[in-house]
Amino acid sequence: MNYLSSNPILVEKHVILSDSEADVLLKKFKITPDKLPKIYDNDPQILKIKGKPGQIVAIERDDDGKKYTYYRLIIKKGSI
Amino acid sequence: MQAEIIDNIKFTTLSPDTIKKMSVAKLIVADTYNEDGYPIDGGLMDQRLGVIDPGLKCKTCGGRAKSCMGHFGHIELVRPVIHPEFARFIYMLLQSTCEKCNRVMLSKELADDVKLALKEINLNADEQKEELLFNDIVKKLKTLKKCPYCGTEQHKRKFERPTFFYLNGETIKPDTIRDWLENIPDEDLISIGIDPKATRPEWLILSVLLVPPVNVRPSITLESGERSEDDLTHKLVEIMRINERLSQDIDAGAPQIIIDDLWELLQYHVTTYFNNETPGVPVARHRSTKPLKTLAQRLKGKEGRLRYNLSGKRVNFSARSVISSDASLTINQVGVPMKIASVMTIPLYVTKWNIEAAKKFIMNPDYPKALNVISKSGIRKRVTETNREDLVASLEPGDIVERQLMDNDIVLFNRQPTLHRLSIMAHRVKVMPGKTFRIQVSAAYPYNADYDGDEMNLHVPQTLEAQAEAIYMMQPKNLMLSARHGQPVFYAEEDEIAGLYFITKGDTYYTKDEAALMLSYIGIFDLPEESENGLYNGKSIISMLFPKDFNFTGNNLKGPVVIKNGKLIEGILDSKMIGEKGSTLISKLFIDYGPDFIERFILNLTKLSLRAVYKRGLTVSVKDYLVTNEMINERERIIKEVEDKANKIIEGYNDRTLDALPGYTRKQTMTTLLFAQLSEARDIAGKYLNKTMNTTNNAFLLASIGARGSIMNVIQMSMLLGQQSVRGKRPSRGYSGRVLPYFRKNDKDPRAKGFVTSCFFEGLTPTDFFEHAMGARDSAATKSLVTAVSGYMYRRLVNAMMDFYISDDKSVRGSGMELIQPIYGGDGVDPMYVNVESDK
Missing domain, CATH: 2.40.40.20 (Barwin-like endoglucanases)
Known part of the structure; x- marks a missing residue:
């Protein structure tokens, strides 16, 4: 069974940030990418959107009506 | 200041040469002080190792007791011994190398494969994979029957705790092992995960023993003038003593058995010097049978250097x-x-x-x-x-x-x-x-x-x-409101709640003298408004505590409370107003008038309420729990009511008219429904008591205003104990098919399954008593288990998250500025400042 082809309604939307968007984000929080929360490159959602290590994903969360965006840095599995 | 980032830390072993280079003195005398109390040269307290006596000078650096921090020395062992902490590692090495040519028994092709795999692992810095790889290799090498290089047939190596090795059933002594390990080529070591530059395997066999400076093992002078040496010094003296004897016996050409015995003894002392809790080794003790605290014991465990001295500190002031x-x-x-x-x-x-x-x-x-x-x-x-x-x-x-x-x-x-x-x-x-x-x-x-x-x-x-x-x-x-739920953490309790009830219940009047005295206790020397009968109502007295412009409407446990222009117009102050059940009034006063006002207010409230309750007097007696005929009748009625309903459920199960609930079998459905039905008995009894009892009953009064106890206590004492529960269900275990031998097997009757119909006041029947004890034991056991488990989990969570903080941009950061949450809680709201309407 290929779980990537299914459409899980419970998983938040993951979007890869463009380089310029990433710059804005890092400037806003005054940090370097390694200070962001991490996500493995073999995470099902990252495989689905074809994320590469070093890119930043925006995760659109909806916590009981409270909408906010979470950010994670894609890293290679095993590099930590 | 930006802290440097540590890339990696490498731990290695000391080679005999390094030890000799570190050492300032070769120790040769197995003693500490001479008769005059002066350190012996070449002894364990040699002045070249530093000084601890005031007045003496260090012979290495010239420093005094305080300025010299000590220097290492060394002992040369006449026969090498195994380092006990590395024994397992040595065993691994013996297993993976050939017993004749001492090469790692990886064939050429395999070795090349390993090298390739290593290259990739190093590229990815995958430590887990590296460990797995080496584990695999060693596992394979163990099973080899023949050395791929010299073709020698391999015999079984055996390791016996703590430090004994056998080859084909025969002992191999440390010196043989050292020769063996010495012979393993550097390039072979890499393929089993050893960096030969950092650690040569023969260094794991000790031929030179490093002796720590005297500052590490200071001797203490007792009041009697006697000297008492540190445990480490004791151990080192023993090592040197055996070493000396061994040396003499070898020179004198003593028989091999005697030499071997001494050698083994030396090994024992070195083993316990490193760790006196080595498994399989008798513990070395003082004359007083107290175990010696050697190197590992200094560091290990709750009383060790790490947890006792580094993580935990003592403070002055x-x-x-x-x-x-x-x-x-x-x-x-x-x-x-x-x-x-x-x-x-x-x-x-x-x-x-x-x-x-x-x-x-x-x-x-x-x-x-x-x-x-x-x-x-x-x-x-x-x-x-x-x-x-x-x-x-x-x-x-x-x-x-x-x-x-x-x-x-x-x-x-x-x-x-x-x-x-x-x-x-x-x-x-x-x-x-x-x-x-x-x-x-x-x-x-x-x-x-x-x-x-x-x-x-x-x-x-x-x-x-x-x-x-x-x-x-x-x-x-300033910390009135809890950061967790925004409600006050300081409020009135027990007697204070009772006192406030008496003051504010409406029909309490105080004479002018009484009112003036009560108010004078809290530093108020004005009298409140007089009521028509020439007396002073409690409500007007309590109103003296509120600011003149204070307005408040809310609900207590019974009904509305209204304060207008600093006057309590309606309602009593109960535990929902100012106690543990909400304390909305305190919260409002704190928000409106601030910390200094609330500090005063709580003090005045306490003094006034306690004064009022002392004045009236309050007691709970057996009379409050007296069972009247009326109550007996009501209890009979309640029991009949729930038992009839319960029996209907049982009937429904027996004649198959009872349908199963989703996800349950019919039998499970019956037990669940029965449990719920029978548990209602207490609720019905509670409703009855609420209707019939009044505030002349002090036990009921205290429960209803939230001062102490609950209606449940009154129910269990005066009406019935109700359905008992074990593991959230009706009691069902004990004997086969029944809870107690008194009942028939597979009896479904409510009373056979923990429906207790007697009360504490009248006493329990024997069966009721045992069924109640089952429920009580279950809840006591669960309670103690739950607190221990949840307390530990909470501690782990706090330890993991303790240095997170909310930054000024409302993001949550770790100690190194790392982003934990872009905005606190997803909405940036501090629960401390959320206005909780407790009525909703």
Whole structure:
């Protein structure tokens, strides 16, 4: 069974940030990418959107009506 | 300042050469001091290893006892011994190398494969994979029958704890092992995960033993003038003694058996020197049978160097005593015994503005006096009768005067376990007679303290910065609202709630004298508005506590409460208004009038309410739980009602008209429904009591205003105990098919399965008694288990998250600025400031 082809309604939307968007984000929080929360490159959602290590994903969360965006840095599995 | 980032740390072993290079002295005498108490040259207390006696000079660096931090020495062992902590590792090496040519038994092709795999792993820095790879290799090597290089047939290696090795059933001694390990080529070692530059395997066999400096193992002089050596020194003396004997016996050409025995003894001493708790080794003991504390014991465990000395520290300027309560203190104060206040000091930093005050402290012979004066150059002098004048004369701005603790000084007060920030708060000192710390009754809640012997710690902040931080961030009056749910953490309890009920219930009137006296206790010397009958209503007396412009509407446990222009118009103040069940009134007053007002208010409320309850008197007696005929009839009716309903469910199960609930079998459905149905009996009884009982019954009164106890207590004492539960179900275990042998097997009757119909007042029937005991044991066991498990989980969570903070941009950051949450809680809302409408 290929779980990537299914459409899980419970998983938040993951979007890869463009380089310029990433710059804005890092400037806003005054940090370097390694200070962001991490996500493995073999995470099902990252495989689905074809994320590469070093890119930043925006995760659109909806916590009981409270909408906010979470950010994670894609890293290679095993590099930590 | 940006801290450097540590890339990696590499641990290696010391080679004999390194040890000799580190060492300043080769030790040859197995003794410490001579008869004159002078360190023996070449002994274990050799002065080249540093000095601990004052007056002597270190022969290596010339430093004195305080300035020389010691130097390492070494012992040359005549026969090598196994390093016990590396025994398993040595076994692994023996297994993976050939017994004849001593090469790692990887064939050429395999070795190339390993090299390739290693390259990739290094590229990805995958340590887990690296470990797995080496584990795999060693596992494979163990099973080889023949060396791929010299073709020698391999025999079985055996390892016996702690340090014995056998090849084909015959002992191999450490010197043979060392030769074997020495012979393994460097390039072979890499393929089993050893860096030969850092650690050559033969270094794991000790031929030179490093001796720590004397500062590491100081001897102590007892009062009798006797010297007592450190455990490590004892052990080292023994190692040297055996070493010496071994050397003599070898020179004298003693038989091999004797030499081997001594050699084994040497091995034993070295093993226990490293770790006196090595499995399979008898523990080395003092003459008093107390086990020796050797190297590993110094570091390991709760009392070890790491957890005891590095993670946990002792502090000065602290005190500890039993706590007791005092209703005349404010929540912001702490009562400190005179005994403690006169010993603890607070620094007074002398300036030209306070120099006169400082001089007064020095001159004062009694209580608020100065204990020490620290001059600008840092010299500390004790203030005595004789030097008082001199100290005053030489006092100048920049000096520090250490004076005794006085009223209104700021101190930190703490109760363990320190689970949250409210477990340490800053109080103002109130010096008192007695020996216990006193706190306001309501201040106990955030500390989770009671007065049955609890002890608490007190710390005196010594710098102005620390004092300022304590004042601004840690005073109880500023911490009224819980950061968890935004409700007050200081509120009235028990007697205070009862007292407030009596004052505010509406038909309580006080004479002019009584009213004036009550109000004078809280420093109010005006009288409230007189009522028509010429007396003073309790409601108007309590209204004196509110600001004139205070308006409030809310609900207590019974109905609405209205305060208009600082006057209590309607309703009583119960536990929902000012107690544990919400305390909405306190929360509103705090938000509207601030910390200083609330500090006063809680004090006045406590004093006034306690005064009122003392005045009226309140007691609970057996009479309050008396079972009347009426109650007996009602109980019979309730029991019949629920049992009839229960029997209907059983009937439905028996004639198959009862349908299963989703996800349950029919039998499960029946038990669930029965349990729910029978549990209702107590609720019905509660409703009946609520209807028939009134406030002339003190037990019922206390429960209904939330002062103490609950309706459930009254129900269980006067009506019935109700359905018992074991593991959330009706009791079902004990004997086969029944709870007690009194019942028939597979009896479904409510009373056979824990429906207890008697009450505490009348006494329990034997079967009821046992069924109740089952439920009681179950809940006691669950309770203790749940608190232990959840407490541990909470501690782990706090330890993991303790240095997170909310940054000024509302994001949550870790200690290194790393982003944990882009916005706190997803909405940036602090629960402390969320207005919780407890009625909703």
